[in-house]
Amino acid sequence: xxxxxxxxxxxxxxxxxxxxxxxxxxxxxxxxxxxxxxxxxxxxxxxxxxxxxxxxxxxxxxxxxxxxxxxxxxxxxxxxxxxxxxxxxxxxxxxxxxxxxxxxxxxxxxxxxxxxxxxxxxxxxxxxxxxxxxxxxxxxxxxxxxxxxxxxxxxxxxxxxxxxxxxxxxxxxxxxxxx
Numbered sequence: 001x002x003x004x005x006x007x008x009x010x011x012x013x014x015x016x017x018x019x020x021x022x023x024x025x026x027x028x029x030x031x032x033x034x035x036x037x038x039x040x041x042x043x044x045x046x047x048x049x050x051x052x053x054x055x056x057x058x059x060x061x062x063x064x065x066x067x068x069x070x071x072x073x074x075x076x077x078x079x080x081x082x083x084x085x086x087x088x089x090x091x092x093x094x095x096x097x098x099x100x101x102x103x104x105x106x107x108x109x110x111x112x113x114x115x116x117x118x119x120x121x122x123x124x125x126x127x128x129x130x131x132x133x134x135x136x137x138x139x140x141x142x143x144x145x146x147x148x149x150x151x152x153x154x155x156x157x158x159x160x161x162x163x164x165x166x167x168x169x170x171x172x173x174x175x176x177x178x179x
Contacts, residue, residue, distance in 0.1 A: 004029050004073065006047070006057060013047055014071070031069040039065050044077050062089065079168065081109035081117050086146045088119055090168075093147045097121070100136040102128075104158060107149060108172045121149035122175045124158050 005012035013035045019025030031037060035049045040058055045065075047057040060078055063071040075089030082088075090107045097105065104124040109117035123133065130152035137148060159170035 028066050028070040036068045084115040096143050118150040120151045122153045126154045
């Protein structure tokens with residue numbers, strides 16, 4: 001199972017079964033009892049959990065609401081890349097790229113005069129060249145032309161928080177030589 005929760009709710013508010021030998025898996029997160037959802041104007045999840053918190057909780061998680069008790073998680077609002085008017089969610093693209101990249105990596109947006117932002121790939125301490133990685137991505141099935149990184153950067157080490165979480169913004173600055 002995969003769960004969805006927030007520090008503010010002190011517990012999980014939704015769950016979905018993952019694919020396993022015994023189960024097909026569920027595409028959507030489903031609310032636990034006495035919890036329902038809506039979206040704000042940014043398409044971010046709003047949680048109503050009156051038995052857990054007094055007020056509604058507005059998240060920065062962009063979702064596709066299936067009903068008031070189920071949703072698909074698309075990605076973080078703070079990470080959305082707007083490339084030529086197309087909204088790209090790094091978390092979804094990274095999942096698609098995972099089979100062809102062995103090292104840790106992230107995708108990010110780089111300022112671009114024509115597109116507004118262009119999608120780039122940043123790989124940590126790669127044994128491969130950028131050209132080799134680009135070639136594998138080119139033949140990857142299930143990836144759209146918008147999800148193919150326009151540039152690939154290889155850096156020695158990602159910037160991390162004290163607990164090992166990648167700091168996307170700081171890592172982007174390192175890749176672009178701005179840090």
